[in-house]
Amino acid sequence: xxxxxxxxxxxxxxxxxxxxxxxxxxxxxxxAGNTAATAPVDAAASGTWTLGDRAVHRIxxxxxxxxxxxxxxxxxxxxxxxxxxxxxxxRAVELGVNHIDTAAFYFSPLRSxxxxxxxxxxxxxxxxxxxxxxxxxxxxxxxxxEHARTPERLRAQVExxxxxxxxxxxxxxxxxxxxxxxxxxRFGALAELRQAGLIRHLxxxxxxxxxxxxxxxxxxxxxxxxxxxxGSSPAQDELLRLCGEQGIxxxxxxxxxxxxxxxxxxxxxxxxxxxIAEARGVSTxxxxxxxxxxxxxxxxxxxxxxxxxxLEDNVAAGALQLSxxxxxxxxxxxxxxxxx
Ligand SMILES: NC(=O)c1ccc[n+]([C@@H]2O[C@H](COP(=O)([O-])OP(=O)(O)OC[C@H]3O[C@@H](n4cnc5c(N)ncnc54)[C@H](OP(=O)(O)O)[C@@H]3O)[C@@H](O)[C@H]2O)c1
Numbered sequence: 061x062x063x064x065x066x067x068x069x070x071x072x073x074x075x076x077x078x079x080x081x082x083x084x085x086x087x088x089x090x091x092a093g094n095t096a097a098t099a100p101v102d103a104a105a106s107g108t109w110t111l112g113d114r115a116v117h118r119i120x121x122x123x124x125x126x127x128x129x130x131x132x133x134x135x136x137x138x139x140x141x142x143x144x145x146x147x148x149x150x151r152a153v154e155l156g157v158n159h160i161d162t163a164a165f166y167f168s169p170l171r172s173x174x175x176x177x178x179x180x181x182x183x184x185x186x187x188x189x190x191x192x193x194x195x196x197x198x199x200x201x202x203x204x205x206e207h208a209r210t211p212e213r214l215r216a217q218v219e220x221x222x223x224x225x226x227x228x229x230x231x232x233x234x235x236x237x238x239x240x241x242x243x244x245x246r247f248g249a250l251a252e253l254r255q256a257g258l259i260r261h262l263x264x265x266x267x268x269x270x271x272x273x274x275x276x277x278x279x280x281x282x283x284x285x286x287x288x289x290x291g292s293s294p295a296q297d298e299l300l301r302l303c304g305e306q307g308i309x310x311x312x313x314x315x316x317x318x319x320x321x322x323x324x325x326x327x328x329x330x331x332x333x334x335x336i337a338e339a340r341g342v343s344t345x346x347x348x349x350x351x352x353x354x355x356x357x358x359x360x361x362x363x364x365x366x367x368x369x370x371l372e373d374n375v376a377a378g379a380l381q382l383s384x385x386x387x388x389x390x391x392x393x394x395x396x397x398x399x400x
Contacts, residue, residue: 103156106353106378109360111159111309112232112261112282114189118353119378120159121152121371122313122364125324127171129366132322135202139170140366149180151368153188155375161191161285161311161362163236164220165198174224182226191232191311192221193265193285195246207238211249218253229258234285235275236265243271244278251279263311269299272308281308283360288312290333290351290394291319304356311360315352316345316374330393336386342377345370349377351390 103117110116126145128137152160160181166173177190184190194217197205208214214235221230235247243264253259263283264275275281284303288296289312303310320326329337329344337344349361363374382390 100155100372101376101379103158103375103378106361106375107357109309109358111189111360114158114187114231116159116187116189116360117156117378118357118360119157119349119375120161120311120360120362121149121157121374122362123149123160123162123173123177124166124322125364125366126173126176127166128168131324132166133198133204134322137168137202139168142171142176144368145171145176145366146180148366148368148371149177151371152375153181153185155372157375158185158187159189159191159360159362161193161313162225163193163196164217164224165196167198167202169202172224174221178224178226184227189231190225190227191234191263191283191285192225192230193234193236194218194221194250195236195265209246211245211252214246214249215253218250218258222258229260232261232263232282233259234263234265234283236285237267237271240268240270242274243267244274247275247278254279263309267299268295269302272299272302283309283311285311285313285362287314287321288352289315289318290330290348290390292394300355300359304358307358309358309360310356311362312352313362315361316348316363318348330396332389332393336382336389340380342380343373346373346377346380347382347390349374350380350382351387351394353378354382354387 103119106118108115109118124132126140129140130138162173162177164174194214195207197208199205208217233250235243235250237243250262254262261282262279263285264271264281265285286296286299300310314321317325333344333347337347349363352359352361365371
């Protein structure tokens with residue numbers, strides 16, 4: 061059974077679709093921090109969603125880009141400068157980000173995303189929700205190894221996240237899967253860890269609709285984290301809709317990177333995205349993020365970056381309200397360029 065998460069009045073903050081392009085330009089310039097005298101936009105401008113039992117701002121942050129420069133999840137990645145990574149995390153929280161997505165398997169030879177989170181942000185604020193994920197596994201050399209499928213291995217991964225983050229419980233754990241196999245046994249194992257107090261809330265990642273129903277028969281599902289953005293397949297739209305109907309947060313990854321996936325963002329953008337970005341004086345990344353937030357009040361963005369300026373840009377996207385006209389144009393880009 062789903063937890064029926066509450067939609068606060070602020071959930072509507074990003075859903076106004078009537079701003080005409082010419083007046084929106086000023087607001088977007090402000091949102092992007094383009095005016096020297098303008099204070100940076102706070103993540104609160106994106107509205108809030110109750111994730112499990114905590115209100116989070118709809119613009120969050122993903123840590124996958126922090127341990128390295130260049131493509132993520134590769135064995136010989138070049139470690140990112142530690143101070144730069146710590147600055148990004150601290151700036152995110154300063155700007156009101158209170159939903160951070162991470163994983164123990166986000167690491168490069170010299171940096172661990174979880175360790176960076178711990179170093180930058182502990183002791184953690186009461187309002188901070190740190191979501192992590194289990195299932196995928198990488199050996200010490202950084203190569204992928206077999207997914208965790210047994211209760212023992214899943215527990216070991218939960219314990220690793222607890223140690224690295226320096227916590228006694230994890231706020232939110234996503235079971236990240238590949239393929240179409242049933243999830244009942246694995247989700248059941250995590251539900252037991254939840255009962256034992258090691259985990260507060262559970263989610264699912266990279267799933268199909270049948271997985272959601274299967275998991276809900278075992279324990280409440282707080283969020284679904286799937287690849288999603290302009291150009292995603294109709295199947296992802298369907299899952300997004302299903303989550304909305306049930307009050308489950310839908311948390312897209314690769315909303316900016318799209319088909320670039322772990323390789324990162326590409327400069328090739330559909331013309332519709334470029335036209336709107338230019339007209340508004342904002343970045344294409346901001347248009348992409350704002351578009352995801354307009355897909356429903358239950359959509360929570362977790363853009364990843366290792367760059368403070370990009371972080372500020374992404375947070376500001378939470379204040380970017382797209383008009384009905386602009387949304388219609390982006391719908392063309394969405395349906396014309398299926399990426400998955
Ligand atoms: N559940 C899963 O299976 C799964 C899979 C992948 C990711 N995730 C989570 O989702 C988060 C988001 O995914 P992601 O980080 O891969 O992709 P993303 O947020 O879609 O895009 C990140 C890419 O866009 C660039 N970028 C970010 N902000 C930008 C801006 N304002 N202007 C220009 N370029 C910008 C980044 O480069 P710079 O560093 O140069 O800014 C990077 O190349 C991850 O951090 C991770 O927490 C989950």
